[in-house]
Amino acid sequence: MKAIEIENLAKVYRRGFWGTRFTALSGLSLSVEEGEIYGFIGANGAGKTTTFKILMGIAKPTSGSARILGTDISARGARMKAGYLPEESYYYNYLTARELLRFYGRLQGMRGRDVAARSGAILESVGLAESADARLGEFSKGMRQRFGIAQALVNDPAVLFLDEPLTGLDPPGRKGLRDLILDLKRRGKTVFFSSHILSDAEAICDRIAVLDRGGLVAEGPIGKLLGSKVKSYELQISGAQPDAVKDLGIGVGIRSDAGIVHVTLDGTADPDAVIDRVRSAGGKVVALIPVRETLEEFFMRSGPSGAHGGLGGFGGGA
Numbered sequence: 277m278k279a280i281e282i283e284n285l286a287k288v289y290r291r292g293f294w295g296t297r298f299t300a301l302s303g304l305s306l307s308v309e310e311g312e313i314y315g316f317i318g319a320n321g322a323g324k325t326t327t328f329k330i331l332m333g334i335a336k337p338t339s340g341s342a343r344i345l346g347t348d349i350s351a352r353g354a355r356m357k358a359g360y361l362p363e364e365s366y367y368y369n370y371l372t373a374r375e376l377l378r379f380y381g382r383l384q385g386m387r388g389r390d391v392a393a394r395s396g397a398i399l400e401s402v403g404l405a406e407s408a409d410a411r412l413g414e415f416s417k418g419m420r421q422r423f424g425i426a427q428a429l430v431n432d433p434a435v436l437f438l439d440e441p442l443t444g445l446d447p448p449g450r451k452g453l454r455d456l457i458l459d460l461k462r463r464g465k466t467v468f469f470s471s472h473i474l475s476d477a478e479a480i481c482d483r484i485a486v487l488d489r490g491g492l493v494a495e496g497p498i499g500k501l502l503g504s505k506v507k508s509y510e511l512q513i514s515g516a517q518p519d520a521v522k523d524l525g526i527g528v529g530i531r532s533d534a535g536i537v538h539v540t541l542d543g544t545a546d547p548d549a550v551i552d553r554v555r556s557a558g559g560k561v562v563a564l565i566p567v568r569e570t571l572e573e574f575f576m577r578s579g580p581s582g583a584h585g586g587l588g589g590f591g592g593g594a
């Protein structure tokens with residue numbers, strides 16, 4: 277059984293006084309296996325949140341269908357085993373994190389006692405252990421975001437839908453959340469998350485889908501999308517002067533840092549032959565690092581909005 281199946285999903289919004297039709301999603305199809313971490317990548321306005329809202333039953337699709345763990349999203353029980361972090365959330369400010377978590381657990385049909393038993397561990401897993409008894413009104417943006425993730429985890433869901441979970445988190449927070457997502461995967465959970473930051477997906481995803489103006493432009497395992505082609509190598513040498521390395525004529529972009537000389541070799545270079553030359557000149561090779569295409573470069577190359585800035589710019593969408 278697939279964790280998530282989306283078939284030919286389309287959403288047409290009607291906008292303004294005249295009800296002008298606007299296509300936010302057109303013929304989106306994808307499927308996510310159980311236990312996968314799946315990245316949903318797209319620029320502002322690409323249709324990510326629209327997809328999440330349809331899957332969560334908040335918006336109605338214009339056409340197409342979707343299933344969560346085999347149950348059609350139009351069925352009542354479809355979201356029983358799902359957890360959802362909305363893109364924007366408004367919390368009751370006068371309750372503490374622990375109290376509010378209990379409230380969300382009760383909404384999910386859990387017993388208060390069962391939520392209480394889990395809440396400490398959940399809040400700890402998102403880095404809120406010390407603020408468990410502080411009111412949400414006192415939380416910073418990043419803390420609210422962390423609470424949103426705790427709220428999505430409260431019923432120990434099998435499938436998690438996280439709409440931009442990394443937005444607003446500081447670097448340790450991002451690292452913590454990536455580790456948490458990897459840990460959920462180890463426990464057999466499925467994680468479907470959106471981002472416009474490709475490096476987030478690159479670090480943890482099994483597969484990604486790249487969405488551009490409501491349509492899929494690429495889909496698959498990251499390694500396959502990027503290819504295994506080596507763009508260049510970085511060679512690190514110790515026990516040699518930069519000038520002496522330059523004289524060997526083995527590569528371009530020579531720089532020296534803390535006694536190590538870094539040389540950038542062309543992707544077509546023969547690393548074996550280069551290493552031999554360095555060694556026979558008395559240098560010691562301490563590292564040889566192949567540099568592959570990054571997701572950013574992939575998107576600039578392949579996305580239709582690549583021509584006007586791709587994900588990094590403000591060109592896509594609305």
Ligand SMILES: Nc1ncnc2c1ncn2[C@@H]1O[C@H](COP(=O)(O)OP(=O)(O)OP(=O)(O)O)[C@@H](O)[C@H]1O
Nearest residue numbers: 289291300318319320321322323324325326327594
């Ligand atoms: N309720 C609505 N009525 C009309 N148009 C809408 C509505 N909601 C979204 N849209 C439009 O649909 C498109 C997709 O919006 P959506 O929120 O799904 O994008 P997104 O990929 O989540 O973007 P972001 O990265 O900015 O969150 C946008 O052009 C948006 O203006």
Ligand SMILES: [Mg+2]
Nearest residue numbers: 324325326363
């Ligand atoms: Mg969005």
